[in-house]
Amino acid sequence: MATAGKVIRCKAAVAWEPRKPLSIEDVDVAPAKAHEVRIKVVATSVCHTDWQCLYEAGNASNLRPFPLVLGHEGAGVVESVGAEVTKFAPGDKVIPLFLPCCGKCDRCKSDKTNLCKKNWENMQAGVLADGTSRISCRGQQVYQFLGVSSFSQYTVLPDTSLAKIDAAAPLDRVCLLGCGVSTGYGAAVQTAKVENGSSCAVFGLGAVGLAAIMGCKEVMASRIIAVDINPEKFEKAKEFGATDCVNPRDHTGKTIQQVVVEMTDGGVDYALECVGSPVIMRNALESTREAGGTCVIAGWTETETMSVPVIKILMGRTLKGTYFGGWKSAEDVPKLVEKYMQKKLKLDEFITHSLPLAKINDAFQLLVNGESIRTVISLGEETDKPERTPA
Template sequence: MTTAGQVITCKAAIAWEPGKPLSIEDVEVAPPKSHEVRIKVVTTGVCQTDNEYLYETEQRMKFRPFPLVLGHEGAGIVESVGPDVTKFSPGDKVIPLFLPQCEECDRCRSPKTNQCRRNWANTQVGVLADGTSRISCRGQQVYQFLGVSSFSQYTVVPDTSLAKIRPDAPLDKVFLLGCGVSTGYGAAVKTGKVEKDSKCAVFGLGAVGLAAVMGCKAAEAKTIIGIDVNPARFEKAMLLGATGCVNPSNYNKSIQEVIVELSQGGVDYALECVGSPAVMTAALESTIDAWGVCVIAGWSETESMNVAVEKILMGRTLMGTYFGGWKSVSDVPKLVDAYMNNTLKLNEFITHSLPLDRINQAFDTLKNGTSIRTAISLWPQ
């Protein structure tokens, strides 16, 4: 029996209010409208950004209201398509994207950026193009995080925010390319353009930072220093390419001073993967003058970074990256190919696997630093 054109009742993890555990509920997912695709989500990850928005400040709540289905790093299978959809068919394997690529606007046509703004204003506040969500619970609209909401067994996304991937790709691995790994890896190879034999420092060794380490390794950097206050992550960093690791807590001087000394004058590339303005400043100041490059990959929405003008005047470059600089719809399938061809690691990032009804445990392990990524299976095994 086909479900196309019908409302689907399924399970989802709902954040009814900030600061409280998610609740597993029966939700109704409406059919897709024009230029929308309904997908069956198979696997999703719990990202630091999900954690941040579960524990919202009142300031942020004005922009992303509750109740909310979080999740923006997932992979699944097309269940049905709405009118005017031409690039997807039921059965396609896909990765939903929080960053669109319409392929029509000036930004999509430009090689200088990946920041398409199709449906952007709406998805940032949890709704789709018509101003409503496709998910409801107990007769109430439930907002979709970044237009995705992968913590639901079914979700509906715009067709410009969806990457079709090869049919043999394992969804329980490639879901990582929906956010963390793509962001960190791209920060190094796409945005920063790390060069062979260079000296690099990666600040923060979560999923994004470890992927940045992997990117520096792929670019054949000579020195790759991983930096984190959690030494339990050092072994994984070394596995992915770090040549050494540093715990700032072990020094009585600033971490930028430590890195400048270790690199004999400063690193060529610093990649900030924490989302802390103080760490961003430290990353910039750890680079060598004249040509040092600092790439900010960590997300921060409400704070300001302190930049000494002299640090820029002396020739350093400060850059930001969003989703690693990748053109989402066209580049994610290439990253999947790289994984399938054994030139990109993903398995090493998955430290835990849990069913949907234990998703709060995944948040706990993320917060206490014992996990890199937990793969959440949305369907019984």
């Protein structure tokens, strides 16, 4: 492409400081260096983690540097590649990944984990392998959130943090697979390994929780209890497969775990925590049955402390955590895209709003107000959007 090797000036939503609205700015995106890929971001969705980073910044749970460009649920097209890149070429459709997958380290070769640490510390700090960002604004370096920064029309990532996907995939849909949907769905089918005929409780009905319900339904769990304090989410939860919906505020005098245990005559087989609250994590664990119950924590928090009565574990329960749903990102995301293309995985149903980049602060407000599941932000044009392959 004519822009290869040159600095690209484009629009991005910049967070200059904590707890302030994002500012739409002209930014400069430098060319990709060795083992890096520069992509044109076509669409991105807004995740609660983006909001958390911006509006809870400065708390002990948030150590991200500013200024930065947020966004980590995106999809786009390769614009150019740096030296020594062999797996990607201009024109490839890709999904950027906040979790790398080098395919060579002990963790990538293990079937027990997906937690590749290639460039991990740098990407957590908002820079790439050489310790710098590829984005700048007003002559100042702007950090890349989780090494991604999909709230920019162009961005640069390591070649180990990209998934090449089906050329026919609609980018304004599959961008959701960059985080929330993959995490919740994987928490159920990949980490918990929910079984046919089992009972489940899902705590939190955002995108992660709804995706967890979708996973539980796919493996034919017999009972799926959806838990949330916002009853307006219950209809959507049932659409995804919930058999029961419970609002903890409707049960004064009882904890939610007591309610779930009574509903299931002893507790559920699987509980999935999709909020990121230590209190709800404990609620979820105590909702599982003795002698074999499993609780999986999918909700994100960085430094919070969870308090667990030891007896709850001693009585035969298993407590697990999951990151990105247990998927090996670069290997498994293309497979999830294919499931969507074959109409075996829901994505469209998560999208409640679509907005241009200029209105990204409105997307945050919709999220905070509980009015959206996922808002998709349009950053560019996709030349074609073929229909999905019939199931």
